[in-house]
Structures are given as C-alpha cells and as structure tokens.
Amino acid sequence: MTLRSHPASRDADWAAQGQIEHVHRRPDPWLRMHPEWLVLLLAAAVWVWLGFLLRGSGVHLADHHAPARAPVRAESFDRLLLMWLAMVIAMMLPTTIPHLRYLAFNTRASRTQRSLLLFALGYVAVWLVPGVLVALVPVRVPAGVLAVALLLVGTWELSAVKRRALRRCCRTWPVRYSGAGADASAVEYGLRHGAVCLLVSAPAMVALTLAGHPWWATGALTLVMAAQKLLVQPERWRAAVAVGWLASGVAMAGIAAFD
Amino acid sequence: MLTSQLFAGDPLLERIAAEGSERISRFSNATDPAVVKVQRALLLWDPAVLPVHGADGTYGSETAAAVIRFKVVELQVPPDQLFDDVGPRTVQRLDEIAFAAEQPPTPPRPDGFVRQDVYQLQPEGAPVHPIIAAYAIAVRELKRNAGGPHRLWSHHTQVHGMFPDPNDGLRNQCQHFCWYFLPWHRMYLQSFESICRSIIEESDQVDDETKSTWALPYWDYDRDDTRVLPPAFREPTLNGVANPLFDAARDLGINSPVQFPGEPAPRLARLVPAQTNAAGWFFATPYSSPFDPAFGGTETGFNHAGAPNAIPGPLEITPHGSVHVFIGGPLGKMSDFNQAAGDPIFWLHHANLDRLWEVWRRTTGLGLDPTGSRFVDRSFEFLDAAGQRIQPSCGSVLNLDNLGYGYTDLSIPPSAGGGGPMDDPNRGPQRPRDRRPPRRIGAADEPVRLQDGATEVAFPTDAPTTRGDERFLVSVEHIRADRLPSAEWGVFVQPTSGEPELVGTLPLFGLLEAQRSDAEHDLSYMFDITGLVNRLDAEGRWDSDQFRATLAPVNAVAQDAPPEPEVVIGTIALLIQ
Numbered sequence: 001m002t003l004r005s006h007p008a009s010r011d012a013d014w015a016a017q018g019q020i021e022h023v024h025r026r027p028d029p030w031l032r033m034h035p036e037w038l039v040l041l042l043a044a045a046v047w048v049w050l051g052f053l054l055r056g057s058g059v060h061l062a063d064h065h066a067p068a069r070a071p072v073r074a075e076s077f078d079r080l081l082l083m084w085l086a087m088v089i090a091m092m093l094p095t096t097i098p099h100l101r102y103l104a105f106n107t108r109a110s111r112t113q114r115s116l117l118l119f120a121l122g123y124v125a126v127w128l129v130p131g132v133l134v135a136l137v138p139v140r141v142p143a144g145v146l147a148v149a150l151l152l153v154g155t156w157e158l159s160a161v162k163r164r165a166l167r168r169c170c171r172t173w174p175v176r177y178s179g180a181g182a183d184a185s186a187v188e189y190g191l192r193h194g195a196v197c198l199l200v201s202a203p204a205m206v207a208l209t210l211a212g213h214p215w216w217a218t219g220a221l222t223l224v225m226a227a228q229k230l231l232v233q234p235e236r237w238r239a240a241v242a243v244g245w246l247a248s249g250v251a252m253a254g255i256a257a258f259d
Numbered sequence: 260m261l262t263s264q265l266f267a268g269d270p271l272l273e274r275i276a277a278e279g280s281e282r283i284s285r286f287s288n289a290t291d292p293a294v295v296k297v298q299r300a301l302l303l304w305d306p307a308v309l310p311v312h313g314a315d316g317t318y319g320s321e322t323a324a325a326v327i328r329f330k331v332v333e334l335q336v337p338p339d340q341l342f343d344d345v346g347p348r349t350v351q352r353l354d355e356i357a358f359a360a361e362q363p364p365t366p367p368r369p370d371g372f373v374r375q376d377v378y379q380l381q382p383e384g385a386p387v388h389p390i391i392a393a394y395a396i397a398v399r400e401l402k403r404n405a406g407g408p409h410r411l412w413s414h415h416t417q418v419h420g421m422f423p424d425p426n427d428g429l430r431n432q433c434q435h436f437c438w439y440f441l442p443w444h445r446m447y448l449q450s451f452e453s454i455c456r457s458i459i460e461e462s463d464q465v466d467d468e469t470k471s472t473w474a475l476p477y478w479d480y481d482r483d484d485t486r487v488l489p490p491a492f493r494e495p496t497l498n499g500v501a502n503p504l505f506d507a508a509r510d511l512g513i514n515s516p517v518q519f520p521g522e523p524a525p526r527l528a529r530l531v532p533a534q535t536n537a538a539g540w541f542f543a544t545p546y547s548s549p550f551d552p553a554f555g556g557t558e559t560g561f562n563h564a565g566a567p568n569a570i571p572g573p574l575e576i577t578p579h580g581s582v583h584v585f586i587g588g589p590l591g592k593m594s595d596f597n598q599a600a601g602d603p604i605f606w607l608h609h610a611n612l613d614r615l616w617e618v619w620r621r622t623t624g625l626g627l628d629p630t631g632s633r634f635v636d637r638s639f640e641f642l643d644a645a646g647q648r649i650q651p652s653c654g655s656v657l658n659l660d661n662l663g664y665g666y667t668d669l670s671i672p673p674s675a676g677g678g679g680p681m682d683d684p685n686r687g688p689q690r691p692r693d694r695r696p697p698r699r700i701g702a703a704d705e706p707v708r709l710q711d712g713a714t715e716v717a718f719p720t721d722a723p724t725t726r727g728d729e730r731f732l733v734s735v736e737h738i739r740a741d742r743l744p745s746a747e748w749g750v751f752v753q754p755t756s757g758e759p760e761l762v763g764t765l766p767l768f769g770l771l772e773a774q775r776s777d778a779e780h781d782l783s784y785m786f787d788i789t790g791l792v793n794r795l796d797a798e799g800r801w802d803s804d805q806f807r808a809t810l811a812p813v814n815a816v817a818q819d820a821p822p823e824p825e826v827v828i829g830t831i832a833l834l835i836q
Contacts, residue, residue, distance in 0.1 A: 033695065101696065105696045105697065105698050105699065106698075106699045106702070106830075106832065107699070108699075108721065109698065109721075163777065164776050164777040167777045167778065167779050168776070168777070168778075168779070170779040170780060171778075171779065171780060171781065172736075172737070172780075172781070173737070173829075174706065174736065174737045174829030174830045175830070176702065176704055176830075177699055177701060177702035177704065177718075177832065178704075179704065181704050181705075232559060
C-alpha cells in the first residue's frame with residue numbers, strides 16, 4: 001500500500017513505530033456526500049415544466065356543471081404518456097432518495113451517476129405500464145367514475161397489500177460494484193423498487209390523472225407519498241390518508257349526484 | 260504521570276498534565292482523541308454536564324461550558340482567571356476522578372435486587388438452588404395460561420413476536436436490528452421479572468428469604484465451564500413432576516447428549532468461543548450510528564433517507580443471535596421471533612445481555628449513552644405486575660442505579676482481550692459519530708453460496724491512495740435461505756500469509772422473519788475490521804489491492820442434524836468510512 005507521510009498526524013505515535021503513516025482526509029465535498037443531486041435536479045426541472053403545464057388544470061369542485069373539466073387530458077396518447085412520465089419523475093423519483101444513496105455508496109465512485117441514472121431508467125420503465133393504460137382512458141372522465149376511483153384508492157390504502165408494500169419500500173437489493181454487473185444490478189434495482197412503488201402509489205397516481213392533475217391535489221399527493229415512503233412507521237398515517245381519499249370520493253359522488 | 264486507565268498513555272493529555280504549553284480548546288485540538296476522554300471524565304464528575312451532545316469527541320461550546328463549570332465548582336478557579344480550555348489542573352483532577360471511578364464497582368444497593376449467575380447458583384451436579392426453583396414455580400404458574408393477560412405465558416411470548424400482528428401496542432413489539440434493541444429488552448425483562456416476583460411472593464412453596472431477594476438469574480456462557488445449557492433447564496422433571504424450565508423444542512444436543520462426527524462418545528452441544536466472544540462488542544463505539552456497526556445498533560431516524568439498511572450492533576450478533584440459534588437450531592423456539600420467549604432460557608439469556616450492556620456502559624461506553632430525544636423519549640408499552648399498562652421510555656431505563664436491580668458481576672469479560680477499555684492493541688483510533696456513509700471499495704461480483712465446508716471469496720479493491728483515520732468495514736448483505744442451517748458461519752479475513760482471522764459470525768437469527776413479505780429489510784451484517792487491517796498492514800500481511808475472505812462453520816453439527824440448506828449471501832463487500 002502506498003502511504004504518504006504526515007508527521008503532524010494525531011496518530012503520529014503509530015507512525016513513529018514504523019506501522020502506519022496517516023494522512024487526514026479533507027471534509028467530503030457536499031456533492032460527494034449527496035450523490036442523489038443529479039436525479040433530484042432532474043425531478044426539479046420537470047416540476048418547473050409541470051408548473052407551467054398545470055396552471056388552471058384539473059377538477060373545479062366549485063363548478064358543479066363541469067366537475068371533470070380536465071384540459072390537460074385533452075391531448076394525444078403521446079402527450080398524455082409524456083405527461084404521466086413527467087409526473088412519475090417529478091413526484092415519485094424524489095421518494096427514492098434512500099435507494100439512490102444506497103446505490104451510490106455501493107458502486108464504484110467513478111460510476112455513481114451512471115448507476116443512479118440506470119436505476120432511474122428502470123424505475124420509470126415500470127411506471128410505463130400503468131402510464132400506457134391511463135393514456136388510453138377516454139379524455140373526459142365523468143364525476144361518477146372519478147368518485148368511484150377515489151373510493152377505490154381509499155379502500156386500497158387500508159388493504160393488506162398496501163401495508164406490506166409500504167414496508168417493502170425500505171428494502172434494498174444487492175448491487176454489484178463495477179462493470180456490466182453493476183449496470184445490470186442498477187437497472188434491476190430500479191425495476192424491483194419501481195414494482196413495489198406501483199403497489200404503494202399507482203392507484204393514487206391514476207386517480208390524480210383521472211382528475212386532471214389539479215395543482216393543489218398534485219402538491220398534496222406528492223407530500224403524502226413522500227411521507228409514506230420516507231418517514232419511519234408510515235402505517236401510523238394509513239387510516240388518516242384513507243379517510244382523506246374516501247371523503248374525497250364521497251364529495252365527488254355528491255357532486256356527480258347533483259350534476 | 261496520569262494514572263487512570265482513561266487518561267494514561269494519551270500523548271496530548273500527558274503533555275498537558277506535565278505543565279506543557281498545549282491546551283484543548285474550541286480552537287486547538289478540538290477533535291483530538293483526547294477530547295472524548297476529557298468528556299467522559301467530565302461525565303464521571305457530573306453525568307448531566309453534557310446534556311445535549313454527550314461525549315461526542317468534539318470540543319464545542321457545550322464542552323467548553325462544562326469545563327468552565329468544572330473549574331468553578333471543582334477547582335475553585337476565580338472568575339477573572341477562567342478560560343474555557345483544558346489545562347494541567349483540569350487534566351490532573353479529571354484523571355483523579357476517572358481513576359476513582361475505575362475501581363471495582365460498588366456492590367448493588369442492599370435494598371435492590373441482584374441478578375445472579377445461574378451457574379454460580381447451581382453448578383453442574385449441584386441441587387437446584389432456591390432462586391432457580393422459585394423461577395420454575397413462576398414459569399409453571401404462567402404456563403397454566405389461566406390468569407389475566409399479564410399472567411399468561413402466551414402473552415409474554417407474543418410480546419416478543421406474533422403473527423399476524425394484533426396491533427394492540429403490547430404484542431409483536433420486539434425491537435431488533437436497531438438502537439432500541441437493548442432498552443426494549445431491558446423493559447421487557449423488567450416487566451416479566453416483576454410479574455414472576457409477584458407470583459413467587461404469593462407462593463407457599465417459596466421461603467421468605469427467597470421471596471424477599473428473588474431476581475431473575477442470568478446465564479454467563481462466556482466461560483469454559485458454562486458453555487452448555489444450565490442443568491436445571493435440561494431435566495425433563497423437577498422434584499418428580501414435569502419441569503417447567505425444560506423445553507423439548509431445542510436443538511439436538513442441547514437437552515441431552517448426541518453424537519458429533521468424529522468424536523468417540525455422545526456429548527452435550529457446547530457454545531464455542533466464537534459464539535460468545537466479547538471482543539466484537541466490548542470495544543465498539545459509539546452507542547449508535549446511522550450507517551455502520553456501532554455498539555447498540557443502527558439509529559432509527561425520522562426518515563429512511565440516510566440509511567435504508569438496518570444493521571445489528573455487535574452485541575446483538577454475538578452472543579445474542581448466536582445463543583438464540585445455538586439453543587433453537589433450525590426449527591426450535593429460540594430461533595423464531597414468535598416463539599423465542601416461550602423457552603424459559605430466553606429470559607436468562609437476555610438478562611446476561613442486559614448485564615453485558617451495563618458492563619459496556621461502565622467501561623468503553625462511559626458517557627456514550629444516546630442523548631437525543633428520538634432515543635431518550637421513545638417509549639414502549641408493557642404490562643406491570645398488576646396487569647396495568649406502563650409506558651417506560653428508553654431514557655428512563657439507561658441507568659441501572661435508578662431501576663432497583665444490579666448484577667453480581669460487572670467485570671470486563673476475559674474474552675474481551677484483557678486490559679482496560681482504552682487498551683485494545685487491535686483497534687484503530689477512537690472516533691466520534693460519523694455522519695459519512697461508508698463507501699464500498701470492492702465487492703464480490705456474484706452472490707456467495709454457502710452449504711457445506713468452507714467457501715472462499717476474493718475480489719479486487721480500490722485501495723485509498725492515502726490513509727487517514729478510515730474505518731474498514733466488511734458487509735455481508737441480503738442473506739437468504741429456505742430455512743436456518745445448523746452451522747453458524749464465521750467470516751474469516753485471509754491475510755497474505757498466516758492463518759485466517761475471524762472477524763465475526765453469521766448467526767442468522769431473524770433470517771426467516773426478514774424474508775417475510777412485510778419485512779422492511781433483508782438480513783445483513785457489518786463488521787468493523789479497522790483494528791485488524793491496521794495490525795495486518797503493520798505486519799506487512801494486508802493486501803490493499805485484493806480482499807480475500809473465507810466463510811466456514813465455527814461450530815460442530817450433530818451427526819443426525821438435517822441436511823444443511825443453501826445460504827445465499829447477496830453481496831460481500833469491503834467498505835471504508
């Protein structure tokens with residue numbers, strides 16, 4: 001091992017014994033300590049784009065005569081799919097921070113960002129499946145259908161499948177250190193974690209899309225999903241979240257009834 | 260010349276004590292290894308003197324204020340001569356205080372209960388001691404499962420683990436692979452012990468002296484004459500009736516002799532030193548860490564962003580996990596979270612772990628109790644002797660002096676390597692809590708499969724171009740198997756020459772629970788090999804470009820044991836921090 005001499009080291013006694021010569025490390029730069037920065041930057045950029053897109057969009061609950069007005073959805077399949085992917089990148093990718101960091105610190109330092117982007121690729125690819133289905137849905141969704149969707153999401157929140165998926169959200173998978181194996185394991189990690197995330201969040205994302213991405217709901221749902229995935233013991237708030245969805249469903253059903 | 264074990268030999272403190280010109284202050288030597296020693300000595304002087312940061316190894320404003328207070332109260336320094344640095348008088352007086360504290364601990368208060376070594380109470384071949392007989396009476400009563408919840412053996416078993424989760428706040432609560440492991444089990448023991456005591460006090464089969472002094476015994480298995488299950492727990496009958504301390508669902512050779520391959524005669528299964536050794540946990544610091552193997556386990560944060568993997572502390576691995584699977588084997592109760600506490604030896608095993616925690620707190624861990632509210636204020640629910648819900652917090656159970664019980668022996672285990680806590684020749688420098696995650700510098704490029712015999716692992720590493728005070732860690736991650744093996748696998752680092760060096764074992768306690776569909780983590784271990792790397796490097800036997808390890812069983816497996824399952828390790832890696 002090549003060791004540089006540093007006589008001022010606090011472990012100079014070891015050096016004096018001819019054992020080890022120590023060199024103190026400089027503090028790690030912030031970016032090295034937070035390798036997830038590039039993916040988060042990507043998500044932030046998409047948020048800015050969404051911000052422009054979502055202005056004035058979504059359900060207007062006060063407008064009983066146009067409960068499902070959804071201008072964003074009056075687009076082509078391609079456009080809707082792009083919109084879905086943008087929502088996934090903006091809303092879901094930041095919730096994978098623990099996994100991004102685990103991956104980053106467990107692959108060769110020189111390939112950190114490459115591995116993270118491969119993870120993101122795998123993660124987003126999984127979300128294409130519901131994305132395609134959602135993009136095929138008729139443009140205008142009746143309020144009654146939206147009410148049913150909201151009630152189903154509320155019920156899903158209380159299901160055992162969701163509870164198990166929430167717990168599995170913390171799970172890491174083996175990653176390889178270098179070479180093609182590292183690339184493959186990063187993509188596989190993204191796919192696997194994306195699949196768990198689908199169980200946790202896809203119903204809510206679909207409901208949001210059917211509602212036409214109202215900006216306030218988009219923001220609120222982002223916070224809820226981030227809290228569920230990042231905070232410890234997320235089961236504590238499952239009931240409250242479910243009540244929120246069910247109440248929204250009942251309100252929407254009421255709107256549909258008066259429509 | 261400094262005399263305390265804590266200060267003696269520290270170059271900076273020796274120079275300061277010798278009236279040298281150096282000082283420790285916020286601007287000079289603020290992160291020197293001597294700082295944590297000064298902080299620990301200050302905590303010996305007044306346990307409340309560093310209320311926020313504790314002994315964190317950094318001379319910040321809190322430590323400076325503590326030194327000022329020490330100088331005013333202890334050294335009577337006039338206000339106009341006060342400086343918030345550490346000079347000769349401060350070092351000399353703190354050294355005297357540390358030396359006094361290092362003398363053998365005073366016996367527990369006469370009004371407190373004393374937990375005694377089960378082998379001291381009843382050596383092999385001796386009659387059953389009244390303390391053990393009283394425990395049997397309490398267990399028999401609980402096993403009737405006929406009273407309120409607190410008087411049910413099934414309840415106490417389910418408090419540790421239960422499937423499906425009843426979500427009642429009392430059951431299925433065991434804390435593993437995190438920093439609540441030790442305080443939660445201390446609360447659990449206290450609750451169980453108080454209920455046993457209330458049963459014993461009601462019994463007309465127990466004499467008054469035993470009633471007034473009874474405390475749960477502990478099993479110290481880290482001695483050559485105590486490595487088999489204590490005799491009272493092996494006998495199917497006690498005084499002519501079924502022995503409530505006996506459990507048939509234990510591994511081969513635990514209750515009665517069995518044949519081991521290559522041996523002339525059947526014998527009882529014995530723990531081997533690798534399964535009970537104190538060297539792994541005794542020198543571990545700090546109490547907790549977000550990432551790496553600290554004494555008490557991985558911190559449970561407010562969120563998962565920092566550290567998605569949960570790593571057990573070294574005491575939780577060995578001897579805790581090792582003894583669990585030694586008793587339970589592949590199929591027994593002690594190997595299963597949901598049944599472990601249903602074996603009466605469970606409580607003596609955890610009483611010993613509780614004792615070892617106290618040994619660490621009084622030596623290596625002096626002043627290193629966690630101080631943050633996420634730990635101190637975290638509470639858990641239990642039932643007391645009256646059947647009422649109680650909710651002790653982790654902070655309330657840190658200090659045994661406040662809990663009304665003690666242990667007959669709080670000496671440093673010989674297997675720690677002898678000497679004092681600051682005297683381990685194989686350790687790297689003490690360091691404060693590290694907020695940097697460890698980074699891999701090499702890993703096996705395929706899963707490692709274990710079944711029979713030794714398995715070798717080798718992979719290239721990106722050696723650091725410079726060496727500072729890095730920690731070297733070996734991680735063994737994402738372990739999976741269809742069932743528990745009978746063998747306990749050891750991880751041996753292979754030097755460039757000479758014999759492999761054991762760095763830890765893989766008891767796999769919790770493996771099946773970690774594979775459940777609602778488990779948050781796979782089972783993973785991490786071992787600190789800094790001291791070993793430094794030693795091998797100094798001896799010219801450490802290859803910094805290639806990591807080589809061997810995984811091999813450390814224990815003998817009974818001849819009639821079931822075939823071993825394949826154990827798959829997702830990744831073995833070398834990390835630095």
